[in-house]
Amino acid sequence: MRNDSRRPDTLCVHAGSRPDPVTGGLNTPISTSSAHRFPWKNLPEAGYPRYHTLPSQLAPADKLAALEGADVALVTASGLSAIAVTLLAVLGHGDHAVVQRDIYGGTHHLLTAEFPRLGIEFDFADFASEASLRAALRPNTRLIYAETPSNPLLGVVDLAMIAAVGKEIGAVTVCDNTFATPILQKSLALGLDISVHSGTKYLAGHSDLNCGAIAARAAFGERLKEALVNYGPTLNAYDAFLLERGMKTLGLRMERISENAMAVAKWLSRHEQVTKVNYPGLSDHPGHAVAARQMTAFGGMLSFEIAGSEAEARTAVDRLTMIAEAVSLGGVETLICFPRLTSHAKMTAEERHAAGIGDTLLRLSVGIEDKDDIIADLDQALKGS
Ligand SMILES: Cc1ncc(COP(=O)(O)O)c(C=O)c1O
Structure with missing residues (x-):
């Protein structure tokens, strides 16, 4: 995992930011082009927005990676799209997920409304008890999904325990870190593989945009990016700028x-x-x-x-x-x-x-x-x- 030794408040202000090379402005510029000269490999940093290439997308993503101690991070159009991309990047037909019972209602509905049609199996379990989590495991369990503290009952789950169970059975472990933010809880340092966020909430922090984010270990970087590009819910340049601005005071x-x-x-x-x-x-x-x-x-x-x-x-x-x-x-x-x-x-x-x-x-x-x-x-x- 990435190790930037600066403290969290310093990372909030400085990590990931891309001062404007044209004007010398300190803030990451909002680059609005969807068309870029080809071959764009020769340009400093630009490309088709859906490919998560714009400076204002990369800046908050890299800030989050630094705060989470993650190798890679991506920003998305909403928290739910961050969750959907993560689940769909890992799970396929015939796979099984064990999901914490008391989670955000939208995540619950995403699973119950969409996943049966895709042939992806899941069970809800009480994660406050390791025995209940273990009882829900199956031979085809590929993913364990936690949310702590949880919405709305503020249930707390032992992330080190989840990580240990995941490692033992070879399942990918994911935590919705929206309520805690990486300032208060570093899921990856506790052993989880992927941390997802509704950036709409604390990361952006001013109730003025919808966005999401994913932070992960290197092993999942390419798969997550590919799923984001394929499903397409990348964050637009303007809201990505607002997300970075909000994160400076996180x-x-x-x-x-x-x-x-x-x-x-x-x-x-x-x-x-x-x-x-x-x-x-x-x-x-x-x-x-x-x-x-x-x-x-x-x-x-x-x-x-x-x-x-x-x-x-x-x-x-x-x-x-x-x-x-x-x-x-x-x-x-x-x-x-x-x-x-x-x-x-x-x-x-x-x-x-x-x-x-x-x-x-x-x-x-x-x-x-x-x-x-x-x-x-x-x-x-x-x-x-
Ligand atoms: C814990 C949690 N995760 C995910 C979401 C979904 O985020 P968004 O509304 O940005 O899609 C929410 C929204 O309330 C939430 O509270």
Whole structure:
């Protein structure tokens, strides 16, 4: 794996960036051409955009590779396309995947809606228990797919355990690292093969674009790039530029966001109207010890349940004045949503209940505002409950 000894905050600012050779500008230029003079091998760095060749695509990809300690990284048009390309690059007809049960609803739907037609088999399993993961393995298991912390229950999975099981059976191990980001958790250093991201969230960080990213060990680089080029969801030059710009402050944002989320989680856990708080930073969270071992801080996502009915939870959310009820997460502003109605709306009620996603569960994406203002808004909203 690549080893750039500079610290993460320095990598965020400098790694991968390609100052403009024409003007001397420090920022990576947005090159908009889809047509390039042939043979483009002789040009400094350019080529057909779908081939992931533009400076503004390569800069955030290389920044991510440096942060993840990966050999290769690619940026894609969305988080889900990063996941789809990764799965389709590895899995073929007759292969089997074991997938963590409590994952992002879109990933769950991608598997259940598309993969049976392709003849790709999969089983969901509880990854909090090694025995349950092992029980789901089959002779044709080619891939193990984890997401930690998970959306929306903040389940924590021991990545070193997943990596060890994968190595033992010769399966490729993948982690959705969206919630943690490489600032807080380095999946590849923990032994995983591939790390995928919804770059829409913390990497870009300002709720203004859709993008994804894949970081991997060298052995998977060519296959992933080939699948990206063949399926075609590369990121356009403009959004790639925005992604790189956002990543320059990733370290600072994750530090502030993690501090804020810890304060909010502690405050919520003492609130009489709140029956449950899911945040890996709390010592009573079942995954706290593992999270403390494999993460440098606990991130900005938490979820909680309010006492009372769904209607009462709805009324409390309607009372919020600063915190917006909105889909998506990972931006500078604090957002709240009912996972049942948003990220996990496509699951059946049975699937949701099996995954532990209740009707009054609220997911909070804590932003970089002053924590006292976040708590004050929650306080006035819950007071009326
Ligand atoms: C953990 C996780 N992975 C993947 C995705 C999909 O990302 P995108 O919406 O950028 O396609 C999301 C979106 O919410 C997510 O939360």
